[in-house]
Amino acid sequence: MAGFSRLTWEIAGKAARHLTNRKRCAMIKHYFRAQAGAPGQEPRPEYLTEIVMRFENWTVKGFDRDAAVSLVRGGINPLPAVFLASRGMTGTEEAKSFLTENHGDILDPFSLRDMERAVLRIRSAMEKREKIAVFGDYDVDGMTASALLKVWFRDQGHDARIYIPGRADEGYGLNCAALEMLRDDGVTLVITVDCGITAVDEAEYAKKIG
Secondary structure (H helix, E strand, O other): OHHHHHHHHHHHHHHHHOOOOHHHHHHHHHHHHHHHOOOOOOOOOHHHHHOOOOOOOOOOOOOOHHHHHHHHHOOOOHHHHHHHHHOOOOOHHHHHHHHOOOHHHOOOHHHOOOHHHHHHHHHHHHHOOOEEEEEOOOOHHHHHHHHHHHHHHHHOOOOOEEEOOOOOOOOOOOOHHHHHHHHHOOEEEEEEOOOOOOOHHHHHHHHHHO
């Protein structure tokens, strides 16, 4: 299947472009060429496992290879197909529905505890033109969530700032030093994304210093 092989080559190129180690790039490209075969040929099913865990010592959850191959043949990119199959998805339509934005499938956010209080506090801060900081995380979903929330505030006419802690010197999640710095900069509301759910002590400290 030519489409399958084109996806394979696309993954190889994208993976190589996002790596800084040239030697590893060369290894990955060589491996992909060896496993994918000539353009137009379909790689063997085991290849779907190997592209996930070739150059890292990862423990990867098992998955139904036949289901992954079926998803790929239905138009799903090979890497997402592996992850979806490992989570029990076997049907193409189910996978596409999961990957496609559909607001009707999103649970009611007000089912979360104290969501109404949080919304009222954010609205109050925006109406009073308070300084708001979005406290994110340095991984992909943390950066994405921070950017999305900042864009939303911008669209509402409010210029919230983003704070991403330094991985080496601050580590993951809220920390008191960052909260003090934000307070000194005039921030009166901090919204955490992709972190903060277990930061009970830091949240109490933020409340204490205002």
